[in-house]
Every structure is written in C-alpha cells, then in structure tokens.
Amino acid sequence: METEVIAIAMDLLHGPVEGTGNITSGGTESILLAVKACRDEAAARGIDAIGANLVLPRTAHLAFDKAAHYLGLEIRRVDVDGDYLADPAAVADAMDERTLLIMGSAPCFPYGLVDPIPALGELALERNVWLHVDACVGGYLNPFAEREGVELPAWDFRVEGVRSISADLHKYGYAAKGASTVLHRSPEQHVHQSFSADDWPAGAMTTPTVAGTRPGGPLASAWAVLHYLGVDGYRERTRRILSARRQIFDGLPAFGLRVYGDPRLALLAFGPEEGDDLNIYAVWKSMHDRGWFSGVVANPSGIHMMLSPSHEEVAGDYLRDLGEAVAAARQGDASGLHPPVRYG
Ligand SMILES: Cc1ncc(COP(=O)(O)O)c(C=O)c1O
Structure with missing residues (x-):
C-alpha cells in the first residue's frame, strides 16, 4: 500500500521514476525526516553536520525549528519580501559554508503563498545545498488547482534543485x-532518512520513519480515500474551494479589508488597509462569538482562513457576519482585546 501511495504522489508531483519516499504520521514528521536525511547525507560526505544551519524564510512552518532542535542544527530565519514571499537574495546572504538546507513553501501556512521555488532551486544548485519544498498544505491540492487553471510558479520536482518534498495526506488529501508523505528525488538520498542499529541480542533493525511499529490505520485510510475520490473527486473538491476563495476575495474590499499577498489556493490572510486603525482582532473575536473559528496572523495583523470544500456554501453567510463584525469593531470599544496567538 505504501509503495502504491508513494507512486501516486510521485506522479502528481512530477517526481523522477526512481523517486522514492515514505508515509509518515504528519507534516512535522515528514519535515523532520527530510532534514535528518539532509544532515546525514552531508555527514556521509565528511561534512561536520552537528551545529550546521538551515536558512528559512520567516514564513516557514515551525516544524523546521522542531526538527533542528531534535537534530542539533541551527535555524536562521530571514525576512520575506514586500509580497510576503521567500526572498532568495536574503536567503543567499544568510547562508555560509555551514548551511545544509534551504526551503520554500507551496504554500506557506500564514499567508497561503507559493514561494519562488525556481529561484530557490537555482540557489540550491549553485551553492550545492539541499532544497526542501514544504507542500504539506499544497501537495494534494496544487496539482488539481493547476488542472483547474490556477497559475503557480513551478513548485515541485519539476524544479531541478528540489531534493525533497513534504505533502500531507491528512490535509487536502482528505485522509484521516x-x-x-515525505518524498525524495533519489534512493541514494532517501537511504539517509533511515535509522539503523544492531548492538543488542535480537539482530539488526532499520526503520525509515520515527515509529518502530507503524500504525496502519491512517495509511489504509489514505489509500482508500485516494482511490475513492480519484482525480475527478479531487478536482471537484478543489473547484469548490476555489469558488469559496473567490467569494471571500470579492467580498472583502466592501469592508475596507485587503488580502495579504496573492494567495491562489485554500489559505489566505486578510486585514485592514495600511493606515486604517481597525482592530482586526476585535473583528476576529466577534466572528468567533458568532461561531466562525479561524486563526490569526501578526505582522501585519490579520485573520487567517483555511478553506474547505464545504465553505463554498457558507461563504455568503460568512461575509454577511464579517460586514457586521467590522462595523461593530469600527464603532465599539475594542480596548482590552489582544491577539489570541502571537507569532514572531
Ligand atoms: C505548511 C505546513 N507545514 C507543516 C505543517 C505541519 O503539519 P502537521 O501538523 O501535520 O505536523 C503544517 C501544519 O499546518 C503546515 O501548514
């Protein structure tokens, strides 16, 4: 089953025929394993990998910090550009001879934007470092959005410098x-993802993922859902997500709200126009009280949305409530309201 799911993923993400990978427990484990493979591949080339660094755009998921913490690596975060995208020049400036890995998101969680993977790929090849694409959110959505006419920069194995990709079946793959999935361009690099030991009485053990005995339930669910939905099912769900996104986009300007950057998929963040002192967190609180549960972002302050197919039917209701929440926040006393979560 795992081999079949990985083959489907490789096909969707334009991987080479020899490309390989594993099913993992989630995006965090996929990222951890890609970083571990990168570290141990460097060590196998005689590089002192302990304390080496990863250079990340500020929008990279904190799973990279967790991976670095577990694996004895240093994280260097650099600012994104004016469009909230990874800035390859800033990444290049932060790199040194101890840099092992750079990354781009497809899309990033905070703003739902696809980083300029082709430019990051060129940088990775030029400096001979590993480029990981975090497509935890987009891995099983972007291929179908592209089939529906959404234009994205090349973001997968089509970009030569991309060595590994994380893509979550339990997000837009709709699995339990x-x-x-963690996917590798070649078996030669994949082998460094494994852990091997033999110094005990029961013989050698090699495991490719963090677990020893791996749970089969989520894997079986993923396999079944992939087959149940098929390309047509994924495309139909993607069309509904894109319709919800369009409705939200079209409705925001009437309330003096703007979307941050140019998100084309299922994630987005929005807030007031520059210079408008609307307390967007008061709007968030008011929407929460009405039963709309979403996240927030900071720098700039905003409301964060992760759209599902079923949001197509409620986007109109959401906008109606949002209009009322914005009007109330503009009139009311929002003092004492703070961002419910702080990033950065
Ligand atoms: C872009 C991105 N990467 C990685 C992760 C981590 O995935 P998980 O929560 O499955 O470990 C997430 C989770 O939302 C994400 O949005």
Whole structure:
C-alpha cells in the first residue's frame, strides 16, 4: 500500500521514476525526516553536520525549528519580501559554508503563498545545498488547482534543485489524521532518512520513519480515500474551494479589508488597509462569538482562513457576519482585546 501511495504522489508531483519516499504520521514528521536525511547525507560526505544551519524564510512552518532542535542544527530565519514571499537574495546572504538546507513553501501556512521555488532551486544548485519544498498544505491540492487553471510558479520536482518534498495526506488529501508523505528525488538520498542499529541480542533493525511499529490505520485510510475520490473527486473538491476563495476575495474590499499577498489556493490572510486603525482582532473575536473559528496572523495583523470544500456554501453567510463584525469593531470599544496567538 505504501509503495502504491508513494507512486501516486510521485506522479502528481512530477517526481523522477526512481523517486522514492515514505508515509509518515504528519507534516512535522515528514519535515523532520527530510532534514535528518539532509544532515546525514552531508555527514556521509565528511561534512561536520552537528551545529550546521538551515536558512528559512520567516514564513516557514515551525516544524523546521522542531526538527533542528531534535537534530542539533541551527535555524536562521530571514525576512520575506514586500509580497510576503521567500526572498532568495536574503536567503543567499544568510547562508555560509555551514548551511545544509534551504526551503520554500507551496504554500506557506500564514499567508497561503507559493514561494519562488525556481529561484530557490537555482540557489540550491549553485551553492550545492539541499532544497526542501514544504507542500504539506499544497501537495494534494496544487496539482488539481493547476488542472483547474490556477497559475503557480513551478513548485515541485519539476524544479531541478528540489531534493525533497513534504505533502500531507491528512490535509487536502482528505485522509484521516496521521498521514503525510515525505518524498525524495533519489534512493541514494532517501537511504539517509533511515535509522539503523544492531548492538543488542535480537539482530539488526532499520526503520525509515520515527515509529518502530507503524500504525496502519491512517495509511489504509489514505489509500482508500485516494482511490475513492480519484482525480475527478479531487478536482471537484478543489473547484469548490476555489469558488469559496473567490467569494471571500470579492467580498472583502466592501469592508475596507485587503488580502495579504496573492494567495491562489485554500489559505489566505486578510486585514485592514495600511493606515486604517481597525482592530482586526476585535473583528476576529466577534466572528468567533458568532461561531466562525479561524486563526490569526501578526505582522501585519490579520485573520487567517483555511478553506474547505464545504465553505463554498457558507461563504455568503460568512461575509454577511464579517460586514457586521467590522462595523461593530469600527464603532465599539475594542480596548482590552489582544491577539489570541502571537507569532514572531
Ligand atoms: C505548511 C505546513 N507545514 C507543516 C505543517 C505541519 O503539519 P502537521 O501538523 O501535520 O505536523 C503544517 C501544519 O499546518 C503546515 O501548514
């Protein structure tokens, strides 16, 4: 089953025929394993990998910090550009001879934007470092959005410098929680993802993922859902997500709200126009009280949305409530309201 799911993923993400990978428990494990493979591949080339660094755009998921913490690596975060995208020049400036890995998101969680993977790929090849694409959110959505006419920069194995990709089955693959994929361009690099030991009485053990005995439930769910939905099912769900996104986009300007950057998929963040002192967190609180549960972002302050197919039917209701929440926040006393979560 795992081999079949990985083959489907490789096909969707334009991987080479020899490309390989594993099912993991989630995006965090997929990222951890890609970083571990990168570190151990460097060590196998005689590089002192302990304390080496990863250079990340500020929008990279904190799973990279977790991976670095577990693996004894240093994280260097650099600012994104004016469009909230990874800035390859800033990444290049932060790199040194101890840099092992750079990354781009497809898309990033905070703003839903696809980083300029082709430019990051060129940088990775030029400096001979590993480029990981975090497509945890987009891995099983972007291929179908592209089939629906959404234009994205090349973001997968089509970009030569991309060595590994994380893509979550339990997000837009619609599988039960506990299923992601980590994909490698070649078996030669994949082998460094494994852990091997033999110094005990029961013989050698080699495991490719963090678990020893791996749970089969999420894998079976992922396999079944992939077959149940098929390309047509994924395309139909993607069309509904894109319709919800369009409705939200079109409705925001009437309330003096703007979307941050140019998100074309299922994630987006929005807030007031520059210079408008609307307390967007008061709007968030008011929407929360009405039963709309979403996240927030900071720098700039905003409301964060992760759209599902079923949001197509409620986007109109959401906008109606949002209009009322914005009007109330503009009139009311919002003092004492703070961002419910702080990033950065
Ligand atoms: C872009 C991105 N990468 C990685 C992760 C981590 O995935 P998980 O929560 O499955 O470990 C997430 C989770 O939302 C994400 O949005």
